[in-house]
Each structure stands twice: as structure tokens, then as C-alpha cells.
Amino acid sequence: MTSDAIARMLGTNPVVVRRTMAGLRDAGYVRSERGHGGGWGIAADLETVSLLDVHRAVGGSRIFAIGNEHSNPNCAVEKVVNAAVEDALRDAEALLVARLGVVSLAELARGFEVHCAQADSVAPK
Amino acid sequence: MTSDAIARMLGTNPVVVRRTMAGLRDAGYVRSERGHGGGWGIAADLETVSLLDVHRAVGGSRIFAIGNEHSNPNCAVEKVVNAAVEDALRDAEALLVARLGVVSLAELARGFEVHCAQADSVAPK
């Protein structure tokens, strides 16, 4: 599928699509081909790629909206608060990473099929 | 303490301090007095105010950097992915809220005292 087609589906710009897909390509999850008949294709076994993998591949290293402003503050109050927040944050992130890491794209694809089948049964053609 | 003094401590602007403190005031955690000798004071029992309370009072409703772009998408793929992400997100947020909700400001204040005492013993005056 071409960047242009994907961009139309997402309501955005082909260049934006290429920017995002570049991360997935560098991670080896997709492959791009240039020239006539080119575009994007899947390059990995979807069973082995998790939501967490995708998140990291597209550059989303930040999971939490809250976090340390200064990682090594002078302010003693900030140090104490940071310690408390980091403690809670670490555990929550560990849980989230574990949960996202266990969901494969293949699993989502199967969920997609089910979703479509249900939609068909509700409003059959 | 005046907004001006707090702003100097934080390396920011008095107006920014007032903007932020307004949330804490509306929640009843601090109190402000105008005129000569005025400024900010604590207005609640710190044992009863948690980190989560503070986070919410200052308007930080967002905890995660990731989340749904569209909460009710047309796209079937987006629906399936959203469901998977929301599932993991909900559990992680519940854990984080539980952890932040249990840390009181009074507890942090006690931690601050300990921190200062340790610093004194390392580099005594």
C-alpha cells in the first residue's frame, strides 16, 4: 500500500506517514519499495510483534504525562517528591509494559476479523 | 509566603505561581490572603491530602502520554487497537492512582525532615 493511500485513510499527509513508518521500517516490521508498484508491506511475523514494540518503534518512549522536571534537582523538597512519584511510576509502567508487550499484532488482526464478522451479522449485505 | 517569594524559589514568575496555586486553593488545600502581610498558607491537614489530590487539583487530569486520539472512531482497526490499549491503560492507571492516593503530604514532609537530617550528618555545620 502506498503512503498516499494510507494518508488518505488516516486523513493526513503522505510525508507524515513516511515519517512514522520509517520507525517501523528501521525496526524491521515493515518494508518499503520504491518506484512503480511500490509502497509498504509487512516484513515480520505479526505473532512476534507486540503493541509495545510498535510504540517503541515509532519513537514513543514517553508513556506517562507526568514525570520528573529535573532528574537530579537541588531542591530537597523536589527530591523527596520525585522519589515518591518515581516509585509509583515505576510499578505502573512495569505493569503497562507487561500488558502491552503481550498483545501481538496477529492477535489484534484476529480481533479485527471477529469485529468485522459481527458487523456483518448485524447489518448483512 | 508570597507568590513572589515562591516564584523566586522555583525560578519562575509570580503570575505562574498564582495560576497553579489557584487550583490548590479551590480544592481547599491552601488559602491566600491579600494586602500587606498577605500571601499563601496551608489550609488543610496534610495527613488528608495525597499526591493524587494535588495532581488533580492543579489540573493534571492526563496521566498517560498515550491514549485514544478518537474516543469513538469509525475505523475498525482503530477500534480494535483502542480496546486493547484501553484495557492495559485502565489497569495501569488504577495501580498508579492507588499508589499516589496513599502518599500524604504529611508523609512527604516527614521524609523531608529525614532527608535534611541525613544531609546534616554528612556535612555538619
Place this chain on the structure above:
DNA sequence: AATCATGTAACAATATAAGTATCGTGATGA
């Protein structure tokens, strides 16, 4: 050679947050 599609760079538009300036209002104290 013409066409198609990605790769890359540079630039504009947009949204959000932070900083700033200004004036109003109430409280204090000489």
C-alpha cells in the same frame, strides 16, 4: 524516457504551555 513512489530536507501552520505586562481589588499600617 516517462512515470511512479519513497527519502529527505526545509519551511509553514497549529496547539499548548510558559512567561510577561497591566490593571483592579482588598487589606494593612502610618
Place this chain on the structure above:
DNA sequence: TCATCACGATACTTATATTGTTACATGATT
């Protein structure tokens, strides 16, 4: 009473990050 102080509120500017856009180069196909 009046000058001063400090918050309250608004509007404006600045900074920053994301997104969208344009343009051009490169490689592949026909």
C-alpha cells in the same frame, strides 16, 4: 485618609513541539 502591598484576572507575547506542506532527489518499473 492615603500609600503600599499582595492577590485576582485578563490580555498579550514568547517558546516549544507536533503536524502539515512543499519541493526535490533517488531508485524502480514499464
